[in-house]
Amino acid sequence: MLSLPRKQSLIGYVLILPALLIMSLLLLYPFFYATWLSFHTKMIGAPAIYVGIKNYLDVLASKDFYIGFLRSITYTFPAVFLKLILGLGLALILNQEFKGRRIMRSLAIIPWVLPVFVVAFIWMWMYDYALGALNIILRSLGLPVVRWLSIDNAMMSLIIVNVWKGFPFFFMGILSGLQSVPQDLLDAASVDGASTIQRFRYVTIPYILPVIYIVSLLSIIWTYGDFTTIWILTRGGPGDASLVLPVLIYQTLYAEFDAGKASALSILTMPFSIFFIYLIVRLLRR
Amino acid sequence: MDDVINEIGRDDFFEPSIKVGTLEGKAYQLSLWCEPYLWHIRKDILEKKGIQVKTPLSWIDAKEIAEKVNDPANDFYGLGITLGMNEDTTNQWNSLWWSFGGQYYTSKRASGVTLKSSATRNAVEYLVDAYKRKLIPPDAVEWDSAGNNKCYMGGRGMMVMNPASIMYSLSKDNPDLFNKTLLVYPPIVFGGTNGFVIYKTCKYPDLAKDLLVYILSDKKSYTERFIKPSWGYCCPIFKSVAEELKKIPYWEPFANAAEFTYGSYPFNEPCMALDEAGPKYIIVKMLQKIILEGQDIDAAIDWAHNEYVSIFRKYYGD
Numbered sequence: 001m002l003s004l005p006r007k008q009s010l011i012g013y014v015l016i017l018p019a020l021l022i023m024s025l026l027l028l029y030p031f032f033y034a035t036w037l038s039f040h041t042k043m044i045g046a047p048a049i050y051v052g053i054k055n056y057l058d059v060l061a062s063k064d065f066y067i068g069f070l071r072s073i074t075y076t077f078p079a080v081f082l083k084l085i086l087g088l089g090l091a092l093i094l095n096q097e098f099k100g101r102r103i104m105r106s107l108a109i110i111p112w113v114l115p116v117f118v119v120a121f122i123w124m125w126m127y128d129y130a131l132g133a134l135n136i137i138l139r140s141l142g143l144p145v146v147r148w149l150s151i152d153n154a155m156m157s158l159i160i161v162n163v164w165k166g167f168p169f170f171f172m173g174i175l176s177g178l179q180s181v182p183q184d185l186l187d188a189a190s191v192d193g194a195s196t197i198q199r200f201r202y203v204t205i206p207y208i209l210p211v212i213y214i215v216s217l218l219s220i221i222w223t224y225g226d227f228t229t230i231w232i233l234t235r236g237g238p239g240d241a242s243l244v245l246p247v248l249i250y251q252t253l254y255a256e257f258d259a260g261k262a263s264a265l266s267i268l269t270m271p272f273s274i275f276f277i278y279l280i281v282r283l284l285r286r
Numbered sequence: 287m288d289d290v291i292n293e294i295g296r297d298d299f300f301e302p303s304i305k306v307g308t309l310e311g312k313a314y315q316l317s318l319w320c321e322p323y324l325w326h327i328r329k330d331i332l333e334k335k336g337i338q339v340k341t342p343l344s345w346i347d348a349k350e351i352a353e354k355v356n357d358p359a360n361d362f363y364g365l366g367i368t369l370g371m372n373e374d375t376t377n378q379w380n381s382l383w384w385s386f387g388g389q390y391y392t393s394k395r396a397s398g399v400t401l402k403s404s405a406t407r408n409a410v411e412y413l414v415d416a417y418k419r420k421l422i423p424p425d426a427v428e429w430d431s432a433g434n435n436k437c438y439m440g441g442r443g444m445m446v447m448n449p450a451s452i453m454y455s456l457s458k459d460n461p462d463l464f465n466k467t468l469l470v471y472p473p474i475v476f477g478g479t480n481g482f483v484i485y486k487t488c489k490y491p492d493l494a495k496d497l498l499v500y501i502l503s504d505k506k507s508y509t510e511r512f513i514k515p516s517w518g519y520c521c522p523i524f525k526s527v528a529e530e531l532k533k534i535p536y537w538e539p540f541a542n543a544a545e546f547t548y549g550s551y552p553f554n555e556p557c558m559a560l561d562e563a564g565p566k567y568i569i570v571k572m573l574q575k576i577i578l579e580g581q582d583i584d585a586a587i588d589w590a591h592n593e594y595v596s597i598f599r600k601y602y603g604d
Binding site: 124128129130131147149150151154234235236237238239240251254255256257 | 361370371372423424425427428430436437440442562564565566567570571574575578579
C-alpha cells in the first residue's frame with residue numbers, strides 16, 4: 001500500500017499528465033520530426049530518403065550558412081542593445097510622477113501590440129526612396145535623401161524597425177522592475193547623501209537587473225529568429241546584405257523545396273538559442 | 287486534360303497556353319488566363335518629344351527612347367526597370383533576355399543549361415549600362431515587386447514593364463496618368479499562365495472535367511464576367527476571345543500580347559528546375575553581384591550558370 005505522500009505525489013503526476021502530453025505533442029513532436037527530417041532528403045510531395053549526415057555536411061560546406069549566421073548576429077546584438085537603452089530610458093521617465101503619465105505609458109506600447117507584418121509594411125512605405133515619409137521630411141528640410149534599403153543601409157534600417165517594434169517590451173519589463181524598488185531604500189540612500197546617479201547605480205540597478213537579464217535574453221532569442229520584418233522589407237537583399245538565417249531557411253524550404261536540408265539548417269541554428277535559453281533557466285532558478 | 291481541351295476546342299487555344307501544362311505529350315493543366323507584361327509608356331512625353339513607338343517595342347528601341355527623355359537630375363528616369371530582390375526582376379529579365387536570343391536550356395539535363403551565352407552577356411551589359419548611366423533609378427536595386435509600379439505611378443519613370451495592375455490602380459486613383467499611358471508589347475512577352483488541374487486523388491474526376499468544360503465553353507461569359515473585369519491582368523487564352531478584344535482600344539495590346547505570352551521561352555513547358563531557380567533569385571543575385579559588388583560580368587554569369595546546372599542536375603541528371 002502506498003504511503004500518503006507518495007499517493008499524493010502519484011495523483012499529482014496523473015493530474016499533470018494531460019498537460020504534459022499536450023506539451024509533448026506541441027513542442028517535442030515538431031522538434032523530433034525536424035531532427036528526423038534533417039537526416040533525409042525530403043522534397044515536398046516526395047517520400048523521404050535517408051541520407052545520414054549529408055544535409056549537415058552540405059550546410060556546413062555552404063558559404064551562405066556562415067554569411068547567414070554573421071548577418072543574424074549583426075542584426076541581433078545591436079538591435080537588442082538599442083532596445084535595452086531605449087526601453088530603460090523610457091521606463092525611467094515614465095516611472096516619474098507627472099500628468100498624462102498613464103496615457104504616455106499606453107502610447108509607448110503601441111509598436112509592441114501592432115502585428116509584425118503591419119509594422120513591416122508601415123516601414124516599407126516610410127523607407128521608400130521617392131514617396132516615403134522619411135525622405136519627404138529630409139527633402140523638406142533641404143537635406144540629402146537616403147536610400148534606406150541600399151546594400152550599405154539595409155541592415156541598419158532593419159535594426160531600426162526591430163528596435164521600434166521591440167523596445168516597448170523592454171520598457172514594460174523594466175517599468176515593472178522599477179515599481180518593485182522600495183521607496184524607503186531610495187529615501188535612505190538620499191539621507192545618506194547619495195546622488196541621483198549613485199541611487200540609480202547602487203539601489204535601482206541591482207533591483208531591476210534580473211528583469212533586464214530576462215528581457216534581454218528573451219529578446220536575443222526572438223530577434224535572432226526574426227523573419228517577417230526582413231522578408232517583407234528586403235528578402236535578404238540587396239545582394240546578401242540582410243541574408244539572416246531565418247530567411248536562408250525559408251529560401252531553402254520554399255525555393256529548393258528541400259525540407260531535409262532546411263531542417264538541418266534549422267537544427268544548426270539552434271545551439272545559439274539554446275545557450276541563451278540555458279542562461280534564462282539559470283537566472284530563473286536563482 | 288486533353289479530353290477537356292478537345293471538347294472545348296483545341297484549335298481555339300493559343301499554343302503556349304496548352305504547352306505550359308503539357309508533359310511528354312499529355313496535358314495536365316487547363317489554362318484559364320495568361321498575364322502578359324507590357325510596356326507602360328508616358329504618351330504625353332512621347333508626344334512632347336515627337337517620339338514614335340514601334341509595335342512590338344524592342345528593348346533596344348526602348349533604351350533609345352529612354353535616353354531621349356532621361357532626366358536623373360530631376361529624379362525622372364527613362365527605364366523604370368526593377369533590379370531588386372523580387373520576382374519582377376527575373377520576369378523583366380526574361381523578356382529582355384529572350385528577345386536577345388537567350389534561353390534557360392536546350393534540353394532538360396544539366397548539360398542542357400544555356401545560361402552562359404552571348405545573349406546573356408548582351409542582356410547583362412544592357413542592364414548594367416542602363417543602371418550605370420542612370421537610365422534606371424539608382425534605388426531600383428532595392429525595390430520590391432511593387433517598386434516599378436510606384437516608380438511609374440509616382441511620376442519618376444518614362445516606361446515600366448508590368449502586368450495590368452498599374453492600369454487598374456491608375457483607373458481608380460489617377461485617371462489623368464491612365465489616359466497618358468500607352469501600352470505596347472515587347473517582341474517576346476513574359477507572363478505567367480494560370481489554370482486548373484485535377485488531383486489524382488479527386489473522387490469525381492469526370493464531374494470535375496464536366497465543370498471545367500461548362501465554365502470555359504461559354505466564351506461570351508468568359509469574356510464579360512472574367513476577362514474584362516480584370517482590366518488586362520487576366521488575358522484570354524482563346525484566339526476567338528482575343529480577336530474580339532482587339533476591337534476595343536484599351537484591350538488591343540493585351541489581346542495582341544496574349545498570343546506571344548510565355549512563362550519560359552521557347553518551350554513554355556513545366557520544368558521543376560526553373561520552378562526552383564526562380565524563387566532563389568539567381569538572376570537577381572547575378573545582376574546584383576555585378577552592379578552592387580562590382581563583380582566581373584563573366585564571373586557572375588559563370589556563377590549563375592553553375593547554380594542552374596546544379597539545380598537541373600538535381601532534377602534531371604547530367
